[in-house]
Amino acid sequence: MHQAPHPANEHLVIVGNGMAGHRLVEALAGKPGRPARITVIGDELDPAYNRILLSPLLAGEMARPALTLRDRDWYADQGIDLILGERVTDIDRAARRLTTDSGRTLDYDRLVLATGSRPARPPVPGLELPGVEVFRDLRDAEALIRFTQRQAAERDGSAVVIGGGLLGLEAAEGLRKRGQGERAQDQGGLRVSLLQRDDRLMNRQLDLTAARLLENELRGRGLDIYTDAELERLEADGQGRVCAALLADGTRLPASCVVVAIGIVPNADLGRVAGLTVDRGIVVDAWLTTSDPAIHALGECCEFEGQTFGLVEPIWRQVEVLAARLSGETVDGYVDAPCATKLKVSGVxxxxxxxxxxxxxxxxxxxxxxxxxxxxxxxxxxxxxxxxxxxxxxxxxxxxxxxxxxxxxxxxxxxxxxxxxxxxxxxxxxxxxxxxxxxxxxxx
Ligand SMILES: Cc1cc2nc3c(=O)[nH]c(=O)nc-3n(C[C@H](O)[C@H](O)[C@H](O)COP(=O)(O)OP(=O)(O)OC[C@H]3O[C@@H](n4cnc5c(N)ncnc54)[C@H](O)[C@@H]3O)c2cc1C
The missing domain is CATH 3.30.390.30 (FAD/NAD-linked reductase, C-terminal dimerisation domain)
Known part of the structure; x- marks a missing residue:
């Protein structure tokens, strides 16, 4: 049986260098009782950045450097090993060893899964076509920016965003704004259509009156908005790239780029593979401990009392609890609490x-x-x-x-x-x- 060492002598491995994983590192860095050895493994190539700011980055309101949270040097200064561009693919719980997609193996005393979530995809024909994008990470944002630049050069183009929630709206408005910025004023901007299945935008947060006010504002800026819109399939052109979105009512919207933003699915696969209790997310208790006492999970990959997460506010509270726990402090458990919603579209x-x-x-x-x-x-x-x-x-x-x-x-x-x-x-x-x-x- 594995004898649990004092936290300070443990090797803590954190999987995921996103918003939750990085915030946890920041919190641990300030604690005297933190584990002496910490390794962070993330599959993105860049050190942790502020994902929330991808929206203003896409809209051209912010430059890339402003998104960086900490660089590699900071991690080195804290005595923390940072491994980037590698995906953890397996966890051997009995041996307390994990394996990455490069074949690296790493032993841990305690493990934190902070693997976030991935974009949900509707079961619609054509979704696998080149030109169909998501909006989750820096690479996605850069691909969308390149798309607006290509369209500006070709002086023609249209994009369709699927999903009229927070993320879909920020993606659509970001594309529209950047598309406009890339062109000379007399050439008009990129034509952006937004499809919302519900009768209103942000149906989970807004009543009909507020949703209509928002819709009118965005239409006034040049977004084409389709509510009660049922996407039937995406169509390919002669080269096999996406070229149109077809709605159930027969409407055909030309689209040289389609962005899918209908929601998120927790990245719980690693928990599943390891045999942890997983429902929609990796199930945790109030101290963010999974069904294995040596493994914790937090952020969008976890599930607490049937709830999964999609905003940073509750995740920050999870971080406080887990950081204290990992530093040997006594702390009250995480309690779920309501959140308020704001939209990051400038001028709204x-x-x-x-x-x-x-x-x-x-x-x-x-x-x-x-x-x-x-x-x-x-x-x-x-x-x-x-x-x-x-x-x-x-x-x-x-x-x-x-x-x-x-x-x-x-x-x-x-x-x-x-x-x-x-x-x-x-x-x-x-x-x-x-x-x-x-x-x-x-x-x-
Ligand atoms: C464009 C955009 C705008 C947003 N705006 C807001 C906002 O205004 N307000 C708000 O509260 N929230 C917002 N959010 C949501 C917020 O960003 C998330 O709630 C937050 O990032 C969740 O943190 P996380 O660490 O759980 O997941 P992430 O930040 O996604 O981090 C998970 C990391 O783990 C990595 N990973 C996954 N699997 C593995 C593996 N097997 N091995 C190694 N690494 C792995 C992922 O690549 C990723 O880097 C926004 C999200 C997006 C995409």
Whole structure:
């Protein structure tokens, strides 16, 4: 049986040098009790970069160097071995040894899987054609940038983005903006169409009104948006490259590039191969430990209490727990909590959390100023906020989110709630000065 060494004497191996894996290294670097020997293996060629910023990179709003989180020298300075461009293909749990696609083997005392996720692919004929791209990593972003440059040189071109969620919108707007930037103004930009299967954009975050405001804004910029669009197949040209997208209603959209952005699938294969408990993701407990006590998983590859992850906020909280655990500290377990959504399309401000549709017990407060382009809709239950959609002025978003998380009774400031954080907080303060408010839990 393997005797567990003290964390400080362990060899910790982290698989994945993405957002979660790198953040874990940063957290460990600051801890006195961190494992003495740490090796990081990632299959991308570049050291960890900020994946979130791929959207502004594609749009031409940011340059490549700004994305780098740390370079190889930093890892060396921390005494951490960094192996890049190699994919871990096998884990022998009995021997505590892993193997990479180059044939390298590496022994570990403790292993962290931070392998992220991959783009989901709809079961549609033609998806394997050259010219069909995804938008997940730096290589994908660079391929899309090269595509816009080729199209500019040929003075002709169109792209179709499949998926009207956050990622699809950022990809479509990025392509449109960069396509426009690559051309002389009188030549117009790259023609970009966006297909959304649902009746509205960002259907998991927005109500219909906010989704229509967003749609109108993006149409005004030149994006062609198709909602209720069922993709039937992709068509190839004479050279076997993708040349069109065909919809179920017969619409045919020319496309020299198709970007698939319909969602993500956790990269749990390594966990499966190793015989760990895997459902949609690699199943972990509140301390990010898998069914093998020597193996942890975090980020988009893991699953906790039936939930998988697609935003960094919960992942950062997972990192704190795991870094403390790996350094021999006592720490409370990870607790899942709601997240708010923002869209990274410049010139569009929206902020949303909670249910998109009211249920019969919700009180709905809404406000719209078409001239300013402002829209706010709040869902309250028994005076407590459960859902918010803000379009235009989103400055009060974080305050609303805080109130919702704390379960505050907002009855005292209801009259000012739609006016924003400052007015509402003043009323709340006045009310609590008159009669100190009971804590939310007690009041409930
Ligand atoms: C374009 C874009 C924009 C985004 N914008 C936002 C945003 O605004 N806000 C937000 O909260 N989130 C955003 N996200 C999501 C966010 O980037 C992810 O939640 C985050 O990157 C997840 O971190 P991770 O480490 O789990 O996965 P990743 O960052 O994907 O890292 C996993 C790494 O593991 C590597 N890997 C996989 N398998 C192996 C293997 N077998 N061997 C070796 N290496 C392996 C992968 O290549 C990858 O480098 C965005 C994502 C994209 C693609």
């Amino acid at each position: 401000s929206l902020y949303a959390f909670g249910p998109t549709e009211p249920d019969p017990d919700h009180e709905v407060l809404s406000y719209r100023d078409p001239q300013q382009g402002d829209y706010r809709r709040l869902l309250l239950r028994d005076g407590r906020l459960e859902g918010v959609v803000l379009y235009g002025d989103t400055a009060s978003g974080p305050w609303y989110f805080e109130q919702a998380l704390a379960g505050c009774d907002l009855t005292a400031c209801r009259a000012a709630l739609l006016l924003g954080a400052a007015d509402a907080q003043t009323l709340l303060d006045d009310a609590s000065n008159e009669s100190p408010q009971r804590p939310a839990k007690e009041a409930a």
